[in-house]
């Protein structure tokens with residue numbers, strides 16, 4: 252019998268103004284923290300964090316961050332940790348800063364903490380990082396023996412962040428159930444290093460259900476910069492449930508296709524969740540999901556504002572060279588697509604990618620939804 256594995260962070264804290272409690276939680280973990288946050292995020296949180304740290308006699312030491320979790324960015328943080336003898340590293344920001352912090356904390360053998368400044372991806376809770384090039388192309392997954400000691404998310408920050416961040420997080424989280432379901436049906440193992448547990452699958456499904464119920468009103472809340480129960484639910488779905496669900500429930504085709512898409516320059520500048528959504532729809536086509544499910548997914552993701560056509564990620568069915576390269580990259584040995592419950596090759600992914608545009612355009616026309624707009628990478 253294969254073993255089943257469930258991983259999770261030690262502590263998850265969510266709520267309006269939760270950031271004011273950061274010092275209280277950090278002091279249980281370390282005494283000499285270093286914070287990684289880019290200038291924009293730091294401008295938003297500096298006062299709250301400084302007050303909170305002062306209350307616990309914690310020093311405030313912060314460094315900036317670039318755009319992607321590159322191998323170089325990770326190594327620079329390791330040097331910083333060692334030269335300052337820090338005992339805990341805290342990422343305040345998006346998925347890239349969080350991934351760089353996790354990887355550096357592991358290499359320097361200290362504790363690490365995720366403080367997402369938006370509910371834009373499910374990176375914060377997991378014991379792995381995704382490493383990219385300076386251009387944002389996927390390089391590798393790195394796995395760690397521990398999850399973050401703390402994940403703290405302030406829903407007022409989520410409400411104040413640009414709407415596109417929450418949209419991206421919803422795209423990332425919708426994939427979680429689809430990929431967990433495929434992994435459950437097959438024989439594949441998860442990022443946690445075993446078969447999925449019933450618990451992880453149930454959490455992935457709960458994430459999906461909360462999103463279908465709450466995503467649209469949560470986006471309304473962010474447009475009004477206000478925290479509502481719907482926004483709390485979507486924040487938890489995107490961050491905690493999707494995080495546990497993807498790591499211990501299994502990734503499959505959607506994220507492998509996302510990773511392939513990062514190699515196409517036309518997609519640069521799109522958020523993780525936007526590209527993942529193309530992966531989700533392609534996976535539904537690839538696995539021959541029920542027509543009703545595919546059509547409802549297209550309608551829902553259109554209403555959320557996620558791309559579900561190649562046009563919206565800067566590609567078209569005429570980009571045969573790029574689509575072929577995406578299909579090849581998505582099916583390399585070791586990619587999560589091989590957790591699908593049937594053998595998948597590049598031809599099958601290529602065919603599914605070609606099918607997406609026509610299906611989405613038809614469904615959008617039939618259901619009175621807007622036509623897709625062409626994305627142009629800058």
Ligand SMILES: [Zn+2]
Pocket residue numbers: 372373423506523527
């Ligand atoms: Zn993801």
